[in-house]
Amino acid sequence: MTSVQLFSFAFICFTCFSKVFSCEECKTEVGILKSKIKELENVINILNKTTLKRNELDLTPSEVRKRAIPDVNVAFSVSLTSDQNHIGLAQTIKFDNVLLNDGQGYNKHSGVFVAPQGGVYLFAYIFCHTNPSSSVSQTWIELMHNGKRINSGVGDSRHSWQDIQGTNIAIIRVNAGDSIWVQNFYEHDASLYTFEGATTFSGSLLYV
Incomplete structure (x- = not known):
């Protein structure tokens, strides 16, 4: 179960005190939130792919330091x-x-x-x-x-x-x-x- 699914089942409308899927207004709000969460997940995936990990570098931290000092x-x-x-x-x-x-x-x-x-x-x-x-x-x-x-x-x-x-x-x-x-x-x-x-x-x- 994804974080979005957990969020959907746990959310209760405090206006009608029912699950979000029985309230049309809540459905719209949740749809917007799902879209924004999906956008954030995409951004995080891109950052994870483009960020160099320490174990992928040829230089150790001390060697990197020596380049500048x-x-x-x-x-x-x-x-x-x-x-x-x-x-x-x-x-x-x-x-x-x-x-x-x-x-x-x-x-x-x-x-x-x-x-x-x-x-x-x-x-x-x-x-x-x-x-x-x-x-x-x-x-x-x-x-x-x-x-x-x-x-x-x-x-x-x-x-x-x-x-x-x-x-x-x-x-x-x-x-x-x-x-x-x-x-x-x-x-x-x-x-x-x-x-x-x-x-x-x-x-x-x-x-x-």
């Missing part, structure tokens, strides 16, 4: 402690002050971050350019991934001793062993101003 914590944040002048084209900016280096991916001697684990990373850099002359002065910085430019930023000073900051961020997929750095481009004699940590470079593994 990194095996190691990877994050770095670095800054410059001294002004940089006469920066040449394609010269890597070597941030000497390491604020954080979880995963030990950043090398302050080379200025390059080497990803200890693959995944989706966020990288951000901000730099300050000051103009000691009376002419227009610019510094262009680009974010590099294995020698390919990801994006860039510019500090464009229009008069002497004007401090300008340029910045950009990127969220990209990186493989283990890939190299990320920032370098000067476009201007062959650039400069960076570092007062109070004004020039920084940071990155963090978001997920794998």
